[in-house]
Amino acid sequence: EKTSARRIARRAGVPIAEGTLEAVADERAAADVARRLGYPVLLKPAGGGGGKGMRVVRAAGELASAWRGATGEATSAFGDPAILVERYLEGARHVEVQLIADDHGAVISLGERDCSIQRRHQKLIEETPAPSVDGALRARLAEAATAIARAAGYRNAGTAEFLVARDGGFVFLEVNTRLQVEHPVTEMVTGLDLVALQLLVAAGGRLPFRQQDVRQDGAAIECRITAEDAYAGFLPAAGRLGRVRLPAGPGIRVDTGIESGLTVPTEYDPLLAKIIAWGPTRQVALARMRRALAESVIAGIPTTLPFHQHVLADPEYAAGRYDTSYVERRWHGQTVDPDGTALTAVAVAAVLTARERARHLAPADGSAWTRLAREDALR
Numbered sequence: 001e002k003t004s005a006r007r008i009a010r011r012a013g014v015p016i017a018e019g020t021l022e023a024v025a026d027e028r029a030a031a032d033v034a035r036r037l038g039y040p041v042l043l044k045p046a047g048g049g050g051g052k053g054m055r056v057v058r059a060a061g062e063l064a065s066a067w068r069g070a071t072g073e074a075t076s077a078f079g080d081p082a083i084l085v086e087r088y089l090e091g092a093r094h095v096e097v098q099l100i101a102d103d104h105g106a107v108i109s110l111g112e113r114d115c116s117i118q119r120r121h122q123k124l125i126e127e128t129p130a131p132s133v134d135g136a137l138r139a140r141l142a143e144a145a146t147a148i149a150r151a152a153g154y155r156n157a158g159t160a161e162f163l164v165a166r167d168g169g170f171v172f173l174e175v176n177t178r179l180q181v182e183h184p185v186t187e188m189v190t191g192l193d194l195v196a197l198q199l200l201v202a203a204g205g206r207l208p209f210r211q212q213d214v215r216q217d218g219a220a221i222e223c224r225i226t227a228e229d230a231y232a233g234f235l236p237a238a239g240r241l242g243r244v245r246l247p248a249g250p251g252i253r254v255d256t257g258i259e260s261g262l263t264v265p266t267e268y269d270p271l272l273a274k275i276i277a278w279g280p281t282r283q284v285a286l287a288r289m290r291r292a293l294a295e296s297v298i299a300g301i302p303t304t305l306p307f308h309q310h311v312l313a314d315p316e317y318a319a320g321r322y323d324t325s326y327v328e329r330r331w332h333g334q335t336v337d338p339d340g341t342a343l344t345a346v347a348v349a350a351v352l353t354a355r356e357r358a359r360h361l362a363p364a365d366g367s368a369w370t371r372l373a374r375e376d377a378l379r
Contacts (some may be wrong), residue, residue, distance in 0.1 A: 002046045002084060002174050005148075009172040012151040014144045017042075017163065017171040019086030027067045033085040034063060040088040043070040047080030049176055051121030056088055089171070092163040093323045094118065095130050096176075097145035098186045099158045100197055106207045107149045109142035110186050110194075111216050115161075116324045117311060119234045124304065124327075125311060126182035127221040128189055131282065131320030137168055148175060157183075157198040163324075181224065181274065184253060188220035188278040219282040221289050223308045225298065226270040230307035231333040238266045242299035247292035251278040251285070264301055272303060286318060307331060 003023060009016050018037060023046045024030045034041045034057065043066055045053035053074035055066040071081040098110040114130035115123045133141070145160035152175070159180050161173040183194050197207065228234040241262045246254045256273035258264075264272070275292050279285035290312045296305055311317050314330060322330075 002044065002049075003082075005152075005175050006084075006172070008152050009148050012144075012147040014148055014172045015170065017086040017089070017173070020084050022084075023082035024085055027064060030067055030083065030085050031060065031063055034060070037085070037087045040090070042086045042088040043067065044084045044086060045070065045074035045078060045080070046082040046084050047074060048078035049174055050077075051118065051123070052077040053083075054121040089163050089165060091323050091325065092165050093130070093132055094123075094161065094173075095133060095141065095164045095170070096159045096161040096180075097141050098183065098194075099145055099149050099154070099160060100194070100201065100207060101149050101154050101156065101158070102201045102207045103155055103204055104206045106210070107146045107154070108207060108209070108211050108214065109146055110190055110192065110214060112138060112141055113182055113185060115182065116322055117317075117326050118324055119327050123182065124224050124226075125222065125308065126185055127219065127282075127285075128185045129216065129219060132164070137164070137170075141170065144170075144172065148172065156201060157194055181271070182222050184255060184274060184276045185220035185222045188253065188276060189216045189218055190214060191217070218278055218280045219285045220276060220278045221285050222274055222276045223289065223293065223312075224271055224304070225273045225275060225296070225308065226304045227264045227272055227301055228270050228304055229302035230304050230331070231302070234304070236266045236270055237302040238264050239301040240264075241301065243297055244299070245295065245297040246273060247275065247295040249288070249292070251288045252276070252292050253278070258298070272298060275308075282320075286312060 003021060006016050006021055020033055024033060030043065039060070040056055040058040043055040043057060053070050055070045057063050057066045070083055074083065075081045093114060093116045095112050095114055097112050099107065100110060101107040111128055112130050112133055113126050113128045114132065115126045117123070117125035141162060144162070148160055149158065156177060157179045159176045161176065162170045163173060164170045179194055179198055187194055201207070227237045229237050241258060241260055241264060244258055244260045246256060253276040254273060255276070258272050275289070275296065277285050277289035277292055279288055293305060293309050293312060298305060310331060316322060316330060
């Protein structure tokens, strides 16, 4: 519950976003707060997370419709229309710290994740370590996250979320008191099984390591492949899946439950698969993810695969220069071979070229059997 979390963070000495500590009474009260803070502001449901119900309001004339949308979605998603109003930070990055805490006094940070690539305040790509976070900022974020968990008497796996400004300052957003969708990237770089640790803590067990034992090896990136049409504003997609081919290979992990013939409805979360790539460096992880996305096929309905291919091919993302405004700034429905036609054409051309070269390279005295065998090996 966000109002309680904000109060706990303040008591722990962790900076919070300027705004209301309690839910505002109505639209008029929200307008008063927005005038005091100055636009843009963020309307945020007090009763839940996951980006649902959040609205950015950039001018007074947008407030009424944003209020209706935020309260309506909050009621539908969480059964609670309560709304907080906060100052919206432009150009910030969404960085979170993975925590695990037991009943024996251990509160341990397992590193941070950058979750800034979002649509409608819901995450699409996550990576660790965060490319914009240096050692000093990493230590400050971990200290803030563990301080909040200790102040709350928290016991479980959980995530403390922050907005990090361009100058390295940060404010606390919320704590997700669960294991999040993006937890595999942390597992890939730490070698820890967070599900097993969560069950251990729930059973009253003691964590088998200390903070100084936690090590991160390499970098990991996760792409959430969803049943949404990225060319139509990420509208939900539904239908029967055709061919499904998901990637494999060194450093690649896929978490999914889909298969060819599955009917995807619109009534549930649109997540189809999580593709995770690990590498000894971020550059290797990026290269592996690009290959994994190129190998992936989910036919029958629109998915976000083309969007992810676009992001991974973008020099701005590759350089780590992105923030929460990335989708609005850099994605305009560009065509990235959504049906794989170009990739197929390249593959066919490569095979034909190789066969032609094989004919020219064949020895003059080579028999027909030798020539046929050589050509067959290229199939």
